[in-house]
Amino acid sequence: MALTTDVKAELVSIRNAPPTVRVAEVTTILRFAGGLHSIAGRVAVEAEVDAELLARRVSRDLAEIYGVRPEIAQVKASTAQSGGDGARWAVRVIGPGETLARQTGLLDARRRPVRGLPNRLTTGSPEELAGIWRGAFLAAGSLSEPGRSAMLEVACPTGEAAMALVGAAHRLGVTAKAREVRGLPRVVVREGEAIRAILAAMGARRTAAAWEEMRQRREVRAGVNRLVNFDDANLRRSAQAAVAACARVERALEILGDDVPDHLRTAGNLRLAHRDASLDELGHHADPPLTKDAVAGRIRRLLAMADKRAQQDGIPGTEAAVPAGLED
Numbered sequence: 001m002a003l004t005t006d007v008k009a010e011l012v013s014i015r016n017a018p019p020t021v022r023v024a025e026v027t028t029i030l031r032f033a034g035g036l037h038s039i040a041g042r043v044a045v046e047a048e049v050d051a052e053l054l055a056r057r058v059s060r061d062l063a064e065i066y067g068v069r070p071e072i073a074q075v076k077a078s079t080a081q082s083g084g085d086g087a088r089w090a091v092r093v094i095g096p097g098e099t100l101a102r103q104t105g106l107l108d109a110r111r112r113p114v115r116g117l118p119n120r121l122t123t124g125s126p127e128e129l130a131g132i133w134r135g136a137f138l139a140a141g142s143l144s145e146p147g148r149s150a151m152l153e154v155a156c157p158t159g160e161a162a163m164a165l166v167g168a169a170h171r172l173g174v175t176a177k178a179r180e181v182r183g184l185p186r187v188v189v190r191e192g193e194a195i196r197a198i199l200a201a202m203g204a205r206r207t208a209a210a211w212e213e214m215r216q217r218r219e220v221r222a223g224v225n226r227l228v229n230f231d232d233a234n235l236r237r238s239a240q241a242a243v244a245a246c247a248r249v250e251r252a253l254e255i256l257g258d259d260v261p262d263h264l265r266t267a268g269n270l271r272l273a274h275r276d277a278s279l280d281e282l283g284h285h286a287d288p289p290l291t292k293d294a295v296a297g298r299i300r301r302l303l304a305m306a307d308k309r310a311q312q313d314g315i316p317g318t319e320a321a322v323p324a325g326l327e328d
Contacts, residue, residue: 006210028135062100126171165178174194264301
């Protein structure tokens with residue numbers, strides 16, 4: 001919720017946009033935050049937003065661009081809709097509502113409500129497309145924190161409006177997808193770089209930079225955790241292998257007794273004397289020094305000789321000495 005508030009605060013503070021961009025933004029806000037209503041047989045335009053500052057911005061834009069004077073009223077919405085204490089603000093144009101609806105393109109020449117967004121907006125310049133996304137996010141957008149389930153989402157009034165928003169994103173070079181959640185259409189941007197790009201395109205550059213920094217910190221932390229877990233697993237396996245190897249060597253020397261060849265006994269004793277050492281380290285401890293392959297070969301022959309003797313004598317072999325749950 002905090003990130004969403006940060007984005008909206010940055011977007012609503014944008015000033016001095018070109019007139020066509022302001023038209024794209026305010027028209028999208030009207031489409032995504034409310035729409036058209038019939039009051040006493042007359043068309044009324046209404047937008048319900050979650051911040052008084054945004055309501056006043058919409059009112060000012062409508063007055064400056066279209067010459068209408070909306071009324072602003074605080075209303076009570078459901079907690080699910082408001083995401084907070086339920087306080088919302090409605091911007092209403094009742095008298096000249098039909099004229100405004102025609103001027104914005106929300107009503108076509110046959111007095112039919114437009115299901116998506118006016119075509120002249122969705123085929124506009126990149127700046128106008130950014131204005132569309134800015135208006136949509138101000139009206140019904142949300143941004144979650146970076147992580148596995150990170151996403152930027154906009155609730156849409158219709159499936160056609162969702163597809164129009166997806167198309168605008170694609171023209172801005174950002175991948176967005178339309179989906180339905182409990183029967184309600186939404187547009188979602190999920191990939192981290194795409195979220196950063198659409199935030200920057202809308203004009204929330206400061207929040208985009210902060211979000212990207214959070215994402216990179218989390219990725220580094222996740223990478224470190226993966227490496228630590230990997231190293232822990234390797235150390236655990238190495239320790240288990242050392243215990244198993246020593247147990248087998250001890251059993252082999254017990255089975256063979258005095259019949260162990262001196263060079264194999266030396267290799268076995270090296271293993272028992274330096275239980276945590278690698279084969280390479282064992283070779284350095286030998287006198288004269290041995291290669292790790294030579295040490296491994298001698299220990300292998302010691303175990304094979306002992307297992308063969310155990311089979312001949314009908315007694316448990318070296319594997320029987322390995323504690324349960326350990327592997328050699």
